[in-house]
C-alpha cells in the first residue's frame with residue numbers, strides 16, 4: 329500500500345492542468361472522498377494495527393499534498409492567459425476609455441488660436457496678487473466705491489508681513505500692469521487665467537471663474553482697432569452670422585469704456601433664458617487704456633495709446649456649447665465632461 333501511496337504522490341506532484349477540465353479531473357481523482365486517495369483511506373481500515381500509524385501518516389501527507397497542489401494549480405490556471413479555445417472572437421471589443429479636454433480648455437485654446445493669428449502673444453500672471461496690481465495701478469482710488477464692484481477674497485491684510493493687502497485676483501487685468509511694467513510698447517498680448525470673487529454660487533455666478541485679458545498698446549491705437557479686433561473674434565468664434573454691439577459703460581482703468589454683447593446664438597435673437605429675452609449676451613468689458621494706468625507703468629500717454637478688454641471664458645463657452653449652468657464646469661461630473669469627446 330505504501331508503494332501505491334508513493335506512486336500517487338509522484339502523480340500529484342507531476343500533474344499539470346492546462347484547462348479547467350483537467351483541474352476538475354485532478355480534484356475528483358486526488359482530492360474528493362470518492363477518488364483514489366479517498367479509496368486508500370477506506371483501505372486503511374483493514375491495515376493491521378501495528379502498521380496503521382506509519383501508513384496513516386504517509387497517507388495523510390499525500391492528502392495534504394494533493395489539496396495544496398489543487399490550490400496551486402487553480403491559481404496557476406487563473407493567472408495564465410485564456411486558451412484560444414475559450415476566446416469568443418465574435419464578441420464586440422471593449423472600447424478604450426480616452427480622456428478629453430475640459431470645455432473651458434477647448435474655448436481657451438480656440439481664443440488663443442484666434443488672437444495669435446492677429447499677432448497677439450500669450451502671457452501669464454499671478455493668482456495671488458497685491459493691491460497695487462489688482463487695484464491701485466488700474467486707477468481704482470483708495471477707498472473708492474469702485475473697489476466694491478468686485479467682492480475680494482483677501483489673503484493677508486496690510487501690516488501682517490506685507491506693506492499692502494494681498495488678495496486673490498478679482499480679474500486678469502493685473503497681468504496688463506505686469507506686462508506694461510516689464511515691456512515697452514508695442515505690446516500686443518492676451519492673458520488667460522483664473523479669477524476669484526466672493527460671490528454666492530448659482531447657475532450664473534461662481535466664486536472662481538476664468539477670463540482672458542487682451543491688451544494692445546502702441547502709437548496711434550484707437551477705438552476702431554478695438555472694434556475691428558472684437559468683430560473679427562466674434563466671426564471666428566461664433567460664425568459669420570453673429571453680431572456684435574458695444575454699450576457705453578464704466579471701468580476705472582479705461583476711458584471711454586464699453587461692454588461688448590454678442591447676438592444670442594441659442595435663440596437667434598428671438599429671446600431665451602440665457603439672453604434674458606434681450607437677444608444679446610454680454611461677453612466682455614473693454615475700452616481705451618486710461619492715461620493714468622499708462623503713467624503708473626511709466627508709459628507716456630502722449631506718445632502711446634492702447635485698448636484693453638476682459639472676456640469671461642465661461643460665458644463664451646456657455647454660448648458656444650449651449651450650456652445653461654455655470655456650476656457644471658467645476659463639478660467634474662464625467663457624464664457632462666464626456667460630452668466634449670471629439671468636440672473641437
Ligand code: DAH
Nearest residue numbers: 499582613614615636637638
Ligand atoms: N476687469 C474687468 C472685469 O473683471 C473686465 C475688463 C473690462 C477688462 C474692461 C478690461 C477692460 O481690460 O478694458 O470686470
